[in-house]
Amino acid sequence: MAKFTSLFLIATAAIASLSSAAPVACPVPEPTVDAQSDVFATSVRHTGKATWFTDSYGACNVHWDGNVEPIVALNAHQMGAQSWGNPACGHKVRITNKANHKTVVARIVDKCPGDECAWGSLDLSPAAFTQIGDLDTGVLEIEWNYI
Template sequence: MKTSSFPTFSFLALLCTTTVLSSPSYRDSVRRDPGPHPPFPFKTLNRTAGPPPEDTELHTGDITWFNVSLGACGWMNDGYAQDVVALSYKLMGNQSWGNPYCGRTITVSYKGKYIQPMVVDKCADCEDPDNIDLSVQAFSELADLGVGRDKATWWFNN
């Protein structure tokens, strides 16, 4: 009569998996929370905004859109519901989580429309420090997504 070692193997595999997953060194190395959540509100469309104050540094560059999720600032984002932005890596530098730009808002002016997205990510493809990547929600408030890329002016609010 032939005996199977499959039940014994299954039990040992389960025992080893349970032991490894419950060990303190494994539990401590797994980060369940992706980090702090950004301040609210996200959606800050300001249709009555005017030109920036005189002493404000203006940036003029390309605006594009992207699908947002876990950004360089360490926050989970929903780019279909939130006005968020990724700044150029040349502006943000090497630091990601804890970057001083994270959580700041900017005003984007495009063909008479204004939005105020929050910085939550770094744009790795933005070679010009004045180029920004907007969430789908933010870009669609300024233009049709089919536009894809256009010039806009933006500045920091805080």
């Protein structure tokens, strides 16, 4: 009976010390933006790099003239695996060159492969790229959002 009483007293003391302990603050994780949570949200600002390309047909199954029309290839990470019929196709984005604050609005007509465009990055037609930078620069630091 003495062992039982001792164990009971130890357990009671342990519970009492736990209940009087100060609460431990758990850090709240920063919100992350992924392809599912920002689907065409106009308020979400993305950052990445802008490159440029020449082509006239791509993943959205439309033809374009990139020397005339400001178009963009969305990075594969945000566009996803689907090509033709992808809901991103046809959406417009506002792209800002972070260095000079020039902007351009471009239409999504293609997908930039994941090994060429990181999350947040875009591949622009010459018509779009030259509105915010010089083709000789080749790569620009950008911010963009859906409009």
